[in-house]
Amino acid sequence: MSRSYGRYALLRAAQAVIVILLAYVGTFLVISVLPGDPITNMLRDPQNGLTDDEIQQVVAHYGLDKPVVIQLILSLGRFVTGDLGFSLQSNLPVSQLLGDALPSTLTLAGTALLLSVAIAVVIAYGVQYLPSRWARGVLRSVPSLFLSVPNFVVGLILIEIFAFRLHAFTTIDPDSAAATLFAALTLAIPVSAPLAEVLIANLDHESRQEYALVARSRGLSQARLFARHLVKPSMLPAVAMIALIVGELLGGAVITETIFGRDGLGTVVQKAVTSQDVPVLQAVVSLAAVVFVTVNLLADLVSPLLDPRLDATSRRKATRERDATSERKLEVPA
Amino acid sequence: MTSLTGLVAPTERIRAAGRSAVRVPPTVAIAAVVIVIVLLWSLVPWLFTSYDPSVGDTAEKLTAPSGAHWFGTDHLGRDVFARVVYGTASSVTSALVAVSIGLVVGSVIGLASGFLRGAVDVVLGRVVDVLLAIPSFLLAVVIVSSLGFQTINAAIATGVSAIAIFARLMRAEVLRARGSVFVEASYLQGGNRLHALLGHVLPNTYKSVVALAVLQFGTSILVIASLAFLGYGDPPPASDWGLLVASGKSYATAPWLIYAPALVIVITVLSVNRISTWLRRTQ
Numbered sequence: 001m002s003r004s005y006g007r008y009a010l011l012r013a014a015q016a017v018i019v020i021l022l023a024y025v026g027t028f029l030v031i032s033v034l035p036g037d038p039i040t041n042m043l044r045d046p047q048n049g050l051t052d053d054e055i056q057q058v059v060a061h062y063g064l065d066k067p068v069v070i071q072l073i074l075s076l077g078r079f080v081t082g083d084l085g086f087s088l089q090s091n092l093p094v095s096q097l098l099g100d101a102l103p104s105t106l107t108l109a110g111t112a113l114l115l116s117v118a119i120a121v122v123i124a125y126g127v128q129y130l131p132s133r134w135a136r137g138v139l140r141s142v143p144s145l146f147l148s149v150p151n152f153v154v155g156l157i158l159i160e161i162f163a164f165r166l167h168a169f170t171t172i173d174p175d176s177a178a179a180t181l182f183a184a185l186t187l188a189i190p191v192s193a194p195l196a197e198v199l200i201a202n203l204d205h206e207s208r209q210e211y212a213l214v215a216r217s218r219g220l221s222q223a224r225l226f227a228r229h230l231v232k233p234s235m236l237p238a239v240a241m242i243a244l245i246v247g248e249l250l251g252g253a254v255i256t257e258t259i260f261g262r263d264g265l266g267t268v269v270q271k272a273v274t275s276q277d278v279p280v281l282q283a284v285v286s287l288a289a290v291v292f293v294t295v296n297l298l299a300d301l302v303s304p305l306l307d308p309r310l311d312a313t314s315r316r317k318a319t320r321e322r323d324a325t326s327e328r329k330l331e332v333p334a
Numbered sequence: 335m336t337s338l339t340g341l342v343a344p345t346e347r348i349r350a351a352g353r354s355a356v357r358v359p360p361t362v363a364i365a366a367v368v369i370v371i372v373l374l375w376s377l378v379p380w381l382f383t384s385y386d387p388s389v390g391d392t393a394e395k396l397t398a399p400s401g402a403h404w405f406g407t408d409h410l411g412r413d414v415f416a417r418v419v420y421g422t423a424s425s426v427t428s429a430l431v432a433v434s435i436g437l438v439v440g441s442v443i444g445l446a447s448g449f450l451r452g453a454v455d456v457v458l459g460r461v462v463d464v465l466l467a468i469p470s471f472l473l474a475v476v477i478v479s480s481l482g483f484q485t486i487n488a489a490i491a492t493g494v495s496a497i498a499i500f501a502r503l504m505r506a507e508v509l510r511a512r513g514s515v516f517v518e519a520s521y522l523q524g525g526n527r528l529h530a531l532l533g534h535v536l537p538n539t540y541k542s543v544v545a546l547a548v549l550q551f552g553t554s555i556l557v558i559a560s561l562a563f564l565g566y567g568d569p570p571p572a573s574d575w576g577l578l579v580a581s582g583k584s585y586a587t588a589p590w591l592i593y594a595p596a597l598v599i600v601i602t603v604l605s606v607n608r609i610s611t612w613l614r615r616t617q
Contacts, residue, residue, distance in 0.1 A: 015463075022464045031480050144611070148603040150556050150576070152563045153596040156583055164586060251471030255560055269472065270564065273479040285476055289467040 009301055016297045023289035024079055024282075028072055031278050079286065085279040089271070094283045097268060104175065105264035108256070109249040111184035116192035116245070121231065123192070124199035128207065129222050140200070146193035151252050155186040155259040174261045183260040187252045191245055195238055202234035240303060243296035250288050362612045365605035372602050375422035385413035387420035388571045396588045405594035409585060414578070418595050421573035425562075428489035428574075429554035435493025436554075437547050440500025447501065448508030449531055458501070465498035474557055478566045485558070485567040485574060492557045496550055503546050507539035514538075545614040552606035559599055575599050 066074075078085065084094035126139045162168040162182055169178035206212060207230060215225050253266035265284060272280035358366075375382055385403075390411030399406040405414035443462065447455045465473070477491035511517060512535055520530045555575075561567055562576030570581065575595045582591025 019460065019463045019467050022460055023467045026464050027468070027476065030477055144607055145600075145604065148552065148556075148607055149600050150559050150563070150579075150596070152560060152576070152579060153592070153599065156579070156592050156596075160586075160589060160592070247469035251469035254471065254475060255564065258564065269475060273475055273564075273566070276479065281476055281479065285468055285472060288469050288472055289464075292467045292469065 012297055012300055016293045019293050020286070020290055021076070021080075023293075024076060024286045025072065027282055027285045027289075028075055029068075031282060032068060032071065075282075084283040087272075087277055087280050089275045089277045089280070094279050097280060098265065098283060098287065101263060101265045101268045104262055105250075105253055105257070105266065107180060108184055108187065108253060108262065108264060109246070111180060112187035112191065112249055112252075113245065115184055115188035116195055119188060119192035120195035120199050123196040124203050124234070125226060127200050128203050129226070143193040143196045143200075146189050146196075149189070151186060151190060151255045152259055154189050155183070155256055158182050158186055159259070171261055174263075179260060180262075183256050183262060186259070187249060187256045190252065191248050194241065195245070198238050198241065199234055202237055203230055206230050206233050236303075240299055242299050243292055246295050247288070247292050250291065359612065361608055365608040365612075368601060368605040369609065372422060372426060372605075375419045376426045377423075379416075379419045379422065382419050383413065383416040385416035387412065387416045387573055396585060398588075399590050399594070406588065406590040408582070408588075408591055414591060414594050417573040417578060418575065418598050421575055421578060421595075424485050424568065424572060425555060425558065425575045428485050428492075428558050428567075429551055431486070431489040432492035432496065432554040432558065433547055433551045435490060436496030436500050436550060437543070439493075440497040440502075441504045441543060443497065443501040444504025444506075445508055445531075445536075448505040449512065449527075449535065455505075462498045462501045465495070466502075470495040471557065471560065474561060475564075475566070478561055483566045483569075485562065485572070488558050488561040488567045489554075491561070492554050495557070496554070499550070500543070500546065504539060504543060507542055508535055511535045511538040542614070545610050548606060548613060549610035552603040552610065555599065555603055555606070 082095075084098070086092065087094055087097055090097070123139055123142055127136055130136045130139065159171060159182070163171055163179075169176060169182055171179065173179060174183070203226075207225075212225065212229060215229055220228075250265070253264060254269050255266070256262075257264045257266035258270050265287075268280060269284050271277070272284070379387075390407065390413070392411045394403075394407050395409055395411040397403060397407045397411075403413050403415065405418060408414055408417070443458050447458045447462075468476075473495040474488070474491040477494055478488050481487035481490060512530070517530050517534050520534050525533070558567070559574070559576030559579070562574040563580045565577075565580065567574050567577060570577065575598060578595040579592055579599075582588070582595070585591055
């Protein structure tokens with residue numbers, strides 16, 4: 001595209017890299033500067049039976065005897081070159097641990113994303129077109145109910161009803177298609193709420209536009225008008241929320257995977273927290289930041305291409321406004 | 335004629351605004367009652383139950399909800415309703431701590447960014463970007479794991495993970511207010527920057543920030559319950575709501591151990607959200 005778009009893209013990419021590096025530094029400081037030194041605590045645990053000399057060796061190996069700033073620079077250098085270090089718990093390379101857990105979480109999060117979009121579309125369609133005013137009102141309050149139910153409660157209720165009573169799936173085989181579907185549903189429900197809110201608002205706006213009225217006057221049925229004309233423009237603003245949604249999915253995976261007994265990134269985090277496995281925690285958080293920032297960057301780079309109304313000059317402003325509104329919409333149920 | 339309507343309309347509008355501000359929808363009234371009850375549970379739990387939350391009668395273990403035990407009893411015969419009521423203090427107080435941290439730190443960052451602009455805005459903007467880049471629940475988990483597994487630390491972690499949202503809203507509100515005519519007028523009358531900030535910008539931002547704080551109070555209850563559920567809060571015999579659900583899930587034959595505290599969480603958060611929505615709409 002134009003030169004100004006290239007400049008914009010480059011600037012945004014540079015900004016993204018800076019944010020990722022800063023996120024790494026921030027996490028490092030949170031983990032290693034705050035009170036409680038997990039590594040030496042673990043080494044001094046009498047169960048490990050290490051002598052003082054051996055402890056000194058390990059401490060020197062990890063560079064823990066050096067000042068924090070030097071440790072940080074060394075650690076950042078390893079991160080930039082793709083070296084995530086070794087797990088304190090299992091001694092396996094962190095990259096291997098994450099690589100093993102990633103497919104499970106991607107399946108879960110991907111399914112949850114699709115489900116949340118489907119749920120949001122159904123809710124928005126119902127709120128707009130259900131014949132009964134009462135039913136519309138009930139459906140209208142569903143998103144705020146979804147935002148008020150803790151993830152773990154949704155999961156436990158689904159397990160209680162569908163696994164224990166109806167035997168639709170078993171928790172013994174958490175990777176089966178049925179179990180994955182219910183785990184994804186658990187993750188999708190809180191995520192679908194803000195999506196539905198945005199869709200409801202946009203659908204209301206779009207259906208009052210002239211093109212929609214013209215389509216209606218040509219005799220298009222409600223369902224076809226909705227499917228062929230209204231869904232796409234109503235979904236476009238939601239694309240901007242995708243990064244926040246991915247973040248929600250990653251955060252929610254910790255709880256969902258624990259409840260359903262899946263071996264994914266969330267379980268890795270949960271185990272790392274329990275055993276104070278610093279390199280693993282550092283890696284997962286950095287990975288999450290990389291994912292978030294990259295998705296956000298892509299959304300920013302793609303949305304002007306999707307929506308021609310955003311020209312080069314208004315792009316920065318639009319991005320900023322989009323950030324502000326999407327943020328509000330994700331956090332605040334209307 | 336025109337001048338007359340011009341004169342009448344505003345007063346009418348003001349009166350109408352005054353009326354609508356006083357009129358409270360029934361759902362908001364119910365929500366307010368729920369919040370008051372929950373706050374009373376946290377302040378004076380002994381007024382609401384005669385049972386001791388930590389002592390049970392093992393002869394009566396795992397009994398279903400009844401007139402004597404509204405929420406049934408747990409595996410040690412303890413009254414679940416009493417455990418929920420006594421667990422409120424820690425669940426609600428920690429949510430308040432979390433909101434206070436997010437509100438104060440976030441507002442200061444947003445205020446400084448929006449009001450001073452320039453280099454301060456650039457630096458603080460990146461700090462906020464970083465806080466936003468890490469999924470808030472993951473951030474809370476990492477912070478609590480670094481600080482140690484206690485409810486107060488879970489509250490601090492939840493608060494820190496909310497800083498960015500407050501900072502963003504505050505910055506946007508400050509930018510909006512400082513571009514407005516009354517701030518310009520204040521400068522023209524010789525007011526200095528501090529006066530404009532405290533006298534004009536701040537009072538015009540607080541309403542939306544308060545609405546966010548109320549909403550964030552509900553979110554914090556959920557996040558802290560989730561952290562407690564994972565075992566990152568105070569250990570038993572503490573009875574934080576999330577912890578109650580977590581310990582209840584081992585008894586498949588006694589589903590009330592899960593449903594009762596879960597229902598309390600959902601109703602509380604729904605009520606908080608309802609009030610937040612109402613506050614935002616009546617601005």
